[in-house]
Amino acid sequence: MDSGTECIQEQTSNKQRGYRLPAGFERCSKLKPVAQAPSALERVKAIVDILYSPGGCPWDGKQTNRSLLKPLLEETYEYVDAVETNDRDNMREELGDVLLQSVFQARVCASDSTDPFDIDEVADRLVNKLITRHPHVFEPDDDVADADDEAQVNGTTLSPEETLALWERMKQQEKHRKSVLEGISHAQGALPRAAKVVSRIMKSAHKDDLLAVFDEAIKTNDAQNYNEEDTSDSPITTNPSDSKASTYADEILAIVRHAQSEGIDIEAVLRNRLRDVETAIASHEQELDGEA
Numbered sequence: 001m002d003s004g005t006e007c008i009q010e011q012t013s014n015k016q017r018g019y020r021l022p023a024g025f026e027r028c029s030k031l032k033p034v035a036q037a038p039s040a041l042e043r044v045k046a047i048v049d050i051l052y053s054p055g056g057c058p059w060d061g062k063q064t065n066r067s068l069l070k071p072l073l074e075e076t077y078e079y080v081d082a083v084e085t086n087d088r089d090n091m092r093e094e095l096g097d098v099l100l101q102s103v104f105q106a107r108v109c110a111s112d113s114t115d116p117f118d119i120d121e122v123a124d125r126l127v128n129k130l131i132t133r134h135p136h137v138f139e140p141d142d143d144v145a146d147a148d149d150e151a152q153v154n155g156t157t158l159s160p161e162e163t164l165a166l167w168e169r170m171k172q173q174e175k176h177r178k179s180v181l182e183g184i185s186h187a188q189g190a191l192p193r194a195a196k197v198v199s200r201i202m203k204s205a206h207k208d209d210l211l212a213v214f215d216e217a218i219k220t221n222d223a224q225n226y227n228e229e230d231t232s233d234s235p236i237t238t239n240p241s242d243s244k245a246s247t248y249a250d251e252i253l254a255i256v257r258h259a260q261s262e263g264i265d266i267e268a269v270l271r272n273r274l275r276d277v278e279t280a281i282a283s284h285e286q287e288l289d290g291e292a
Contacts (some may be wrong), residue, residue: 019040019043034046034047034050035045040242044103045107047098048104050107072105074099076101085275134167157246180201180204184196194256195259195265195266195267198260198261199260202260
């Protein structure tokens with residue numbers, strides 16, 4: 001039996017599971033691992049491995065974890081756009097692209113000479129994390145009945161907000177974090193980073209104290225800026241534009257803080273409002289072109 005016939009047989013088996021290789025590629029022996037894959041996710045792993053390995057795609061084979069960061073961010077933002085515009089068809093495509101970036105990153109990691117790991121290790125760690133972060137869901141069977149009875153008597157069923165707070169506590173314990181700010185990426189934009197800082201504070205057991213420090217830091221900076229602008233006799237010269245810039249930044253931080261306290265995702269709201277502005281501008285440009 002030649003490889004082409006074998007691949008067609010695998011294709012027939014996969015057809016029963018709802019998948020077929022694209023028309024015209026049924027006799028490609030390189031696609032045998034894809035045709036033989038037992039599940040959709042295994043097919044993704046197989047095709048990425050073929051493209052990245054020697055004999056695959058020259059561009060894919062040269063990629064590194066760092067070089068793939070840009071497409072990872074771009075595909076993530078494109079998926080966000082698809083969700084926020086309720087474009088279901090585009091969501092299917094963009095979510096696939098995000099999946100590709102995750103599998104691709106893991107395939108590159110698997111080839112590392114000093115510290116290799118693959119997507120299966122990543123997946124197992126993820127599953128374990130989801131279990132340990134949800135102790136209220138995955139209680140031992142012999143404890144469930146007692147816990148249910150106690151919850152019904154005391155009315156202690158966790159709300160979604162309490163569940164999220166529990167997640168953060170378990171996360172802090174697992175990672176041995178001493179600060180609620182540890183683990184917040186500095187690579188993200190300033191606006192989402194500010195929102196994350198406030199979000200972490202809001203989930204802290206010391207929320208009130210930390211919010212007071214946050215507010216005081218903004219007020220202190222505002223006072224310093226005011227003194228710098230109004231004290232002309234000061235021997236220390238300052239650039240007025242720096243003070244104004246800090247004031248704008250503090251105003252943004254205050255907005256983020258108040259929006260977060262009201263449960264508003266300020267970045268998502270800003271993105272949606274920008275779409276409205278962009279639509280209005282594009283519409284006006286069309287009107288101007290029509291008048292020309």
